[in-house]
Amino acid sequence: TVTIEDSLSHIHGSTGRHKPASPDLRSELAIVAGIAKHTLASNPAVKWDDWVGDYSLVRALIEKTYPDQFRDFNGRLDVPGGFYRGNAARDRVWETDSGKAEFTVPDHLSATGFDEAPGRFRLITLRSNDQFNTTIYGMSDRLRGIEGERDVILMSPHDIKAAGLSADQRVDLVGDVEDGRERMVLNLKVTPFDLPTGCLAGYYPELNPLVALSHHDRQSGTPAYKSVPVRVKPSDA
Structure with a gap:
């Protein structure tokens, strides 16, 4: 079971209904974890293979990291309509010095890091x-x-x-x-x-x-x- 957060900040479980197109087709998590295993130094605390084999372990770690937002993460996957994660902006809670929403202004007209050029x-x-x-x-x-x-x-x-x-x-x-x-x-x-x-x-x-x-x-x-x-x-x- 994978988990999905919708546009209204509700999280729910999702399970595929069709057979994989190929036995060689890998999940996104398997691809990312595979890249990490071959790129990063080995760390016994980082259990890539275990996470690929059981997504509930990943959710448990997310809950441990953000307990206020993901309390009982695995236990609430089947809540009808999903459980509400919370959205500070929707609730008008602004974690700024002023306590209000604040605009940011780019320091130059082109905020993309490159200038116009012929053919670009x-x-x-x-x-x-x-x-x-x-x-x-x-x-x-x-x-x-x-x-x-x-x-x-x-x-x-x-x-x-x-x-x-x-x-x-x-x-x-x-x-x-x-x-x-x-x-x-x-x-x-x-x-x-x-x-x-x-x-x-x-x-x-x-x-x-x-x-x-x-x-x-x-x-x-x-x-x-x-x-x-x-x-x-x-x-x-």
């Missing part, structure tokens, strides 16, 4: 309506009228024309961060879409290879998935 686009990565985080349930994106495919790059008609491209043409995206590393995602279909000039959009996680590890918010550390500097070139294929 800002890539927005996004999810389809048939997707939850990195889990893709189907190939239909009714929000944007895209059916049966995800290897697309959305561009404004103005940018398509200005770049000398055409609808349905295949292109490659090249990361435009000058750090000595080559980042590319190949063979994407140009798809006209209503976007601001200079902006592109495409699906996460397929376009993750274009995001430099250094390109993140300075305060939260969140990767800048909504503003990635890239260039577009016609595919060789």
Whole structure:
């Protein structure tokens, strides 16, 4: 059983109803834990294999870490509608010096960490309506009228024309961060879409290879998935 937090801060259990598509198909936790095992130094207190085999152990540790929000985590999975985790902003509880909500102001006009340049686009990565985080349930994106495919790059008609491209043409995206590393995602279909000039959009996680590890918010550390500097070139294929 996995646990899901919905948009209203309610948490409930979820169990798959279908057989896995392949015996080799691994869960997200198995993938992340596998990467960690091969990357981090061994630590007897960090039981990667146990956690992959029993998600309730992970929930128990979450409860231990945040007892005020996750009291009796495993015991409340089947509460109808999910149990309410709590949401300080909804309850108008502001943990600030003033006790009120406070605005933050960027220290310069471009908060994305890079400037405009000829041929440089800002890539927005996004999810389809048939997707939850990195889990893709189907190939239909009714929000944007895209059916049966995800290897697309959305561009404004103005940018398509200005770049000398055409609808349905295949292109490659090249990361435009000058750090000595080559980042590319190949063979994407140009798809006209209503976007601001200079902006592109495409699906996460397929376009993750274009995001430099250094390109993140300075305060939260969140990767800048909504503003990635890239260039577009016609595919060789």
